[in-house]
Amino acid sequence: xxxxxxxxxxxxxxxxxxxxxxxxxxxxxxxxxxxxxxxxxxxxxxxxxxxxxxxxxxxxxxxxxxxxxxxxxxxxxxxxxxxxxxxxxxxxxxxxxxxxxxxxxxxxxxxxxxxxxxxxxxxxxxxxxxxxxxxxxxxxxxxx
Numbered sequence: 699x700x701x702x703x704x705x706x707x708x709x710x711x712x713x714x715x716x717x718x719x720x721x722x723x724x725x726x727x728x729x730x731x732x733x734x735x736x737x738x739x740x741x742x743x744x745x746x747x748x749x750x751x752x753x754x755x756x757x758x759x760x761x762x763x764x765x766x767x768x769x770x771x772x773x774x775x776x777x778x779x780x781x782x783x784x785x786x787x788x789x790x791x792x793x794x795x796x797x798x799x800x801x802x803x804x805x806x807x808x809x810x811x812x813x814x815x816x817x818x819x820x821x822x823x824x825x826x827x828x829x830x831x832x833x834x835x836x837x838x839x840x841x842x
Contacts, residue, residue: 706733796820
């Protein structure tokens, strides 16, 4: 997975996750990459800062976060509501996330919502196996 900082023609900044650079190019060419604020399909890659590992993430884990700058307050409030609902209705399996996700997908464990952490290579492998996963956004208050 690769994360791009994106910007639309109206200067709205946002992020997008893609399986590869060519995946972004293909989706953009088909008009599938659109601004979440205004809906514009005129989107380009923005200047990005390099990823820096922090002590917050475990060894080799991928910190998944969304930049708060430029995101309307109502979007943050809605994400906060969604994240709260997901956390309240999911089992936190921690670093066992890839293993548990596979067990659920292949019917070896009961179907249920789970949350946890995964390394970059595990994320790619789960997606390649057709296991539907998504990063949980890190809200501004989580980054402190």
